[in-house]
Amino acid sequence: MNDRDGIADLLARRGVSRRALLKYATYLATVMALPPLAARAIAQGLAKARRQSVIWLSFQECTGCTESLTRSFNPTLEDLIFDMISLDYHETLQAVSGAAAEAARLAAMRENRGKYVVVVDGSVATKDGGVYSTNAGKTNLEVLKETAEHALAVISVGTCAAFGGLPHAHPNPTGAVPVSQIITDKPVINISGCPPIAEAMAGTIAYLITFGKLPDLDHLSRPKSIFGDSIHDRCYRRPFYDKGMFAKSFDDEGARKGWCLYEVGCKGPVTYNACATLKWNGGVSFPIQSGHGCLGCSEPDFWDNGGFYRPLSSSTSHPGAVVGGAVVAGIAVGGLGALLARQRRERAVRDLEAKEQERRS
């Protein structure tokens, strides 16, 4: 094993110049919202590092997060796994199956004890001892605890791993929980999204490797550089929102002219992600640009926020029954009140008449 080989040497041998390295580093600095000077630090960091061991665990997931990562333009997946990280375990990408795959995971844990990074996609089933998701005969719960024990840090990619996601949606049939609920003694970075933007994942992994520390995180442990602003605040359709110009349906004049999608249920105002700035798949577009409102997929419990086509300002409850019941109850109590009032009144009238009688006699 050649521990001394840095990435710069590898790149040089590959024919990649320092200039190209710096160019990539500058891009990364932009993605992670770092000052321009940081680009040099990233380049140096990348140049020095032995490839970071990464163990990628897949639990209750749909592989969308991995698929998204393969769409990363900067750094590309091939750059990532050839030049920056050593992806020592990843069920969807690794060559071997079965015992050999397990062995690779255990070897990486042994050789990089305390230094490897664990990436998790998918939530962790906890109900009934976790039988709802097993791998090599072990529950996800067990594998996560075992693998994370000597990890440097854990990155939860995707809303399932970060916040429970779809399996956690009501009524959460398998007792799915986010990784951060299991791993509490280690830094857990959440890169949410269903799936996350490729560059958000790749960029965060690169940051961790480069600086050897966690990026600035928001209150949900998400990198602020990606999740600092709401989609709404960065949306190119924001001026229409401010003017009150809304698409009323999906194919009306407003929709074709690119007006705000608030009324057709866009969750951009309460969704923190870089979709509107980084955009998707090489900056081609993002949901709002294509014409569908934001689903809010990088936020906890976005599945249970009252429906994707229900405008944010409308109530998520269906109060028909409650209101109907309340009206009936109100009528009953009001009627009773009026009845009592009538009785009180009649009593008072009788009382007055009696007194009158008394006075007259």
Place this chain on the structure above:
Amino acid sequence: MNSSVDVEAAARNFLARTEEHLVSYLEACVHCGTCAEACHFYAASGNPKHTPAYKLVPIAKAYRRQKFPLAWLGLAPRIGPSDLQEWEELLFDTCTMCGRCTSVCPMGIDIASIVAGARQAFVAAGLGPKDLLAAADSSRDHGSPLGLTAQKLRERMEWLADEHDVPIALDKPRAEILLTISSIEVMKYPESVVAMAKLLNHAGADWTLSSKGYEATNFGYLAGKADVARLMVERIVAAAEAVGAKTVIVPECGHAFGVLRWSAANMLGRALPFAVLHISEYLAQLKRAGRLKLRPLTDSITYHDPCQISRRGGATEDARYLLEGFAEDFREMAPTGVYNWCCGGGGGVQAIGRAADLRHKVFKIKMDQVEQTGAGTMVSSCSNCRLTMDESKEHWKWGGGLASLVELLADHLESGGART
């Protein structure tokens, strides 16, 4: 404090009259304070307590207490004897039930009618100005607040007929019209009765007074004594029925008109078997029919709308119709008509001695109004207004003239009218 204040009796009394509209009025007040400026008492005194809405506080509280859903927890608003005592003056001395506040209320709450109800509750609790209550009792016992018994009436009418050489029909067995009178007129402004007789005779009407029911002024109503109010109404109805009158004419007395024209049927629980007309309305009818021939009046005059006849009675235009083509120098006050400032003595306030000072202050508003018109004489068609004004005029040593509309008309009858 006065332990004889029976709060429960007040509440019961008020409860006996809780109907939809009264409760709506109590519940709807938004405390905007607009009514303050409309009230002549507030305008005269500047005392916030004279705000009409404030005058309703105890009664609203008492009602809320009754219906409060958490009353059993002891959370209901409390109201005690001292509250009632504090408000006695506000409800009796500082409200003429003129309804000017009703006119201005953006919620359309008829404060005046609540005060009328509230007074009854207060009286039931053992409160109320003694002189006002005495006037009511006197009405009950002697047929009139000022002690004008049937016997005294007969003597008085006989004397007036002689004195003024005017036939005054009394106790005719049958008549088309039953004329009623106000004892104020009889005792203080007897010319007024004479004037009415002259006018009726001039028009050739078939009318009579009745010693069974003559007193139109209803102190039972003013003093919050429902039984007396009803009794007074019953007397007139009985008298009218006895003579078979189709019309009952109310003299120049505001509350008398209000009670008899708009409340009596409701007090009795049945429609009245006759029409009720204020004397000014009747005279307007005569004029329209060409049965009133008048000489023009050249003096400058202005007209004071009695609240119960104009603002709450709907007869605003009749007085003006009578003055039209008659009073050659007629000047309107501002405001006038339904928005006229009250004399300050209606609603029985005139009968409350302790309220005199405030009453005089209120009259100052009137004086200023009249002076602004420059008219020499202020004419009214309510003897209660007239009495109030006379007293206040004396208090202020005011030089302006005061007159009765009916007397003015009677004095200008062309001789050789349509007498039959």
Place this chain on the structure above:
Amino acid sequence: MSLLEFARGPALEIALGAFAFGVAWRLLSLLALPWSRDRSVARPAAPSALAAAAGGFVRRMWPARPFRRSDLWVTLNGHVYHIGLAIVVFGLAQHIQFIKGLFGLQWPNLPTGLVSLVSVITLASLTVALARRVVSPVLRLISTANDYFSWLVTALPVATGLLAQSHLGARYETLLAWHLLSVALLLAWFPYGKLMHAFLVFLTRGETAILYRRRGVQS
């Protein structure tokens, strides 16, 4: 459950329930009381009860001439915040969506900038109303906790709505949650305090107008 989820879901549901219950309770406990029948003979020219009530309702929108000097500014201010509230509640696209969600009704919205401007004016107008209540001896005397609380629950949604619209002071979801919670508070309080005048005004104006018009009073 996040604050916003709570606000959009249970809070509004409870508030709407409280609102519906309160309105039904208060209206029925009122309307089921005995109605007095007026046995006096109406003037021949008196309009029908409905026409009288409608006319009276409109008439009381504006003070009669003699009262204008004292009431003009107060009435104007009252109109400003009442109309302002109506514009804000029924003009903003987001609010229309809220109403559509509940009743399925919708109509074209006003430009957001205009609604924001109206909100500011409304808030200013409400502030003037409060200031008057605090300063005027008359109003101070007749005001109760109900008045101040009702003012608060009316002004809060306007203020929080403005904050939410302008993304000022906190994250949008928090601001929106506050706004919705303040709306819930308004709805929940509405029928139990003086805000119920929004319903009662039809009764009181109408009934007084009927009373007056059958007497022939033109007021």
Place this chain on the structure above:
Amino acid sequence: MSARVVVDPITRIEGHLRIEAQTDAAGAITGAYSSGTMVRGIEIILRGRDPRDAWAFAQRICGVCTLVHGIASVRAVENALDYRIPPNAQLIRNLMIAAQHVHDHVMHFYHLHALDWVDVVSALKADPAATSQLAQSISAYPKSSPGYFAETQKRLKNFVEAGQLGIFANGFWGNPGFKLPAEANLMAVAHYLEALAWQREVVQIHTIFGGKNPHPNFLVGGAPSPISIDTGGTGGTSATALNMAGLSQIRSVIGRMKEFVEQVYLPDTLAIASFYKDWFARGEGVGNFLTYGDFPEKGMDDPASWLVPAGAILGRDLSTIHPVDLTDPAQVQEFVSHSWYDYAGGKNTGLHPYEGQTNLNYTGPRPPFEQLNVEESYSWLKSPRWKGRVMEVGPLARVLMLYAKGHEPTRELAQYALKKLDLPLTALFSTLGRTAARTLESKIMVDQMSVWLDHLIGNIKSGDLAVHNPAKWDPATWPRTARGVGFMEAPRGALAHWIVIKDGRIDNYQAVVPSTWNAGPRDQNGQPGPYEAALMDRHTLYDPKQPLEIQRTIHSFDPCIACAVHVVDPAGEELMQLRVR
């Protein structure tokens, strides 16, 4: 002596799959058991929700076949509501589905399947010049210079020498099962990297129409992609993604797809396959094939216009196409005899999805465990059957169906490929037959994509901009109850979602997906599922510790286990049943 070989996890697939194989003394597989080991319960989660939202939930069944469940879901709702979509929306969906197929098949071939055939380490020994010659002999692809292959080899070499093998660690390198010459291995490794870059562009079609990929957006009643050409104001260029720039980008992406499929994917498949002809003779499985049909020219209600027809082929008999009716309760049924579920009517009954029950009943060993009890229940997958028969779905079924129906381009292409490989038509019924079918299908679809795009542009030219039909968007317009089935051809095969709507909410939702058809366990009659049957068809393990042979055949199906297992009832209570009106 017989042995139990357990392969768990099966990697380079979507999801969590476990294979247990019983081998005899010679290493031949005598019994195979396929087990899905993860459940989430999406159908339970879907209950009570707005049917218009369902696509987003259903789509998350899988992030690899990232749009298929979205399409099936919106079609199910549209079918239930008799909701017509505009022609443009149909074309947009076709383009998106076809892009998904081509993307998926290429990624499957290079990134999920290739390492079963390609020895990465052997590539280090290749001569770049010879590799270049090889490449140029099979294709006109421009990237085939010796320098290009030398660069790739250098990159690989440095990677291997750095000592961190990452995803290539512990590979079965050097296993005699690998038969490619070093040069072919190097070419394949180069194209592994090439395909990674290529696929990033392909998904941009989804991004333009659906906003992102994975998980592009869909819409009941059409497509959420308003066309902002000639809308005036700012509408022409930047209002929405479907503008001039977007359309021309789609055209250029289709061009690059076509180039890659024709010049790289197809030649590579044929070249690699030519070294593994023995794999055209095993791994057949059941010999029954099922398609639901897809790619309508006009609408789903016009089966004549579908590119892929619907039907069933039984016992390899291409002369008879049996009609398929997804609403017939006797045709599609799911069994749970060997699955961790219970049916109220007994574990051995079959239920049509409209009446589907999903009563969870885990009876497997407590984790951690070594071996499943295959005599009892052993999978979270159910066993779907068509008229009681085990059916294989997927590219092979589709190509056979197109072939049987006489689709000319398919016949030409198949005959071309078979001739190149010097194989009979029956060679398609095999492990590599599946892999080859995927390649052929990609070519057919990529050709069709240009046609659909032309039609879309033609419509726009003629002034038809509609992409969404608002008529039945409002739930108030819906009947009180409705039910429907939405079906499509996913890359992995026939997919259908059954939905029951009541009072504007989802009352029952059932998905029967391709990998459930293929990867399901034995049924009540002991009939093994297609995976199991295929593994039991002439497989001998060279080294039980290197189950290369199992990987090859399992990967030939392109498993998608998250799709296959998607239902669970947490409390085990009986699910609400559909009451047939």
